[in-house]
Amino acid sequence: MRRYFCPHCANEVYFDNTACVKCKSTLGYLCSIDGFHASTVPSQSNSSVDHYCANRDLIGCNWIVEQDESLQFCISCRHTLVIPDLSAAPNVERWARLERAKRLLFYGLQKFHLPLDPRDDKLSRGLRFELKSDPLPVAGQETKTLTGHKGGLITINIMEADDDVRERHRVAMGEPYRTLIGHFRHEVGHYYWDRLVAEAGQIDAFRAMFGDERIAYTEALQRHYQNGAPLGWEALYVSSYASSHPWEDFAETWAHYFHIVDGLETAQSYAIGSPAVNTQTKISPYEWRDFDILIKAWVPLTIMMNAMNRSIGNSDFYPFVLSDAISAKLQFVHKLIHQTRS
Ligand SMILES: [Zn+2]
Ligand SMILES: [Zn+2]
Numbered sequence: 001m002r003r004y005f006c007p008h009c010a011n012e013v014y015f016d017n018t019a020c021v022k023c024k025s026t027l028g029y030l031c032s033i034d035g036f037h038a039s040t041v042p043s044q045s046n047s048s049v050d051h052y053c054a055n056r057d058l059i060g061c062n063w064i065v066e067q068d069e070s071l072q073f074c075i076s077c078r079h080t081l082v083i084p085d086l087s088a089a090p091n092v093e094r095w096a097r098l099e100r101a102k103r104l105l106f107y108g109l110q111k112f113h114l115p116l117d118p119r120d121d122k123l124s125r126g127l128r129f130e131l132k133s134d135p136l137p138v139a140g141q142e143t144k145t146l147t148g149h150k151g152g153l154i155t156i157n158i159m160e161a162d163d164d165v166r167e168r169h170r171v172a173m174g175e176p177y178r179t180l181i182g183h184f185r186h187e188v189g190h191y192y193w194d195r196l197v198a199e200a201g202q203i204d205a206f207r208a209m210f211g212d213e214r215i216a217y218t219e220a221l222q223r224h225y226q227n228g229a230p231l232g233w234e235a236l237y238v239s240s241y242a243s244s245h246p247w248e249d250f251a252e253t254w255a256h257y258f259h260i261v262d263g264l265e266t267a268q269s270y271a272i273g274s275p276a277v278n279t280q281t282k283i284s285p286y287e288w289r290d291f292d293i294l295i296k297a298w299v300p301l302t303i304m305m306n307a308m309n310r311s312i313g314n315s316d317f318y319p320f321v322l323s324d325a326i327s328a329k330l331q332f333v334h335k336l337i338h339q340t341r342s
């Protein structure tokens with residue numbers, strides 16, 4: 001993402017800031033300008049029509065609702081149909097963490113001009129989210145809320161917002177990386193598969209690249225959880241889970257494409273990384289049409305960032321190796337997104 005500054009005092013601020021730490025101005029993020037509005041009067045946003053998201057006080061959503069007095073919530077919060085049960089106090093913080101990650105997701109979706117559709121129309125194919133915990137046991141029987149996607153409705157188990165729970169799942173699954181933004185970017189990959197592949201006449205091209213998705217899904221996942229990924233999966237799949245089924249391969253690849261483009265935008269904004277990032281300085285990586293430049297800029301950046309992380313004892317920034325086969329899949333996603341835009 002880009003680098004941001006307080007419009008009042010020019011101090012650097014983060015994407016999530018609700019106030020400037022230097023001049024104490026109240027900050028609101030405006031998607032239309034990809035920047036902040038600063039106010040010395042806390043309740044005022046930038047015009048009589050624009051106003052702060054109604055979730056601001058409760059969960060620190062710093063986005064501004066633009067050009068519509070009738071809407072209570074910002075574009076990201078509006079797409080959440082079900083919020084966690086707030087009678088359990090820790091759920092407020094979990095919800096806040098999830099929405100923080102979701103705003104970063106929506107930042108990318110909007111920069112790519114991907115279709116969202118309003119959530120209000122229950123019949124629409126719009127992107128919707130439900131953020132839920134596990135249901136209470138019925139007659140001693142426990143059931144789980146599974147993170148997943150169905151027909152545009154994305155379910156996230158809110159316990160993933162707890163660092164200890166997420167880390168436990170990461171270790172149990174043998175994953176090198178597990179984050180909330182990773183979940184969101186993966187799950188919307190399934191939604192956009194419906195929209196940009198299945199409904200857009202791209203199914204043959206998809207099968208040629210990712211394999212035939214008509215193989216039984218549930219059995220494929222069971223097989224993956226029982227036996228793990230096939231030997232040598234690293235050459236073909238960006239993650240072990242991607243090898244479980246062509247749909248999962250696509251969603252994993254989609255998520256990585258978002259990681260790469262947003263990571264490059266951050267690098268560009270701070271002028272770090274390879275010359276390839278800096279030669280493109282005027283254009284955001286979200287606009288780069290040339291996929292080769294994107295990958296050539298990303299790989300050396302990840303090596304540098306991994307080294308940075310190792311130097312202070314953190315795990316790798318990007319613990320993945322992009323083979324030619326994986327790059328070809330990323331390029332497939334790149335083309336789909338850019339075709340949709342034009
Ligand atoms: Zn300031
Ligand atoms: Zn909001």
Ligand SMILES: [Zn+2]
Nearest residue numbers: 186190248251
């Ligand atoms: Zn999935």
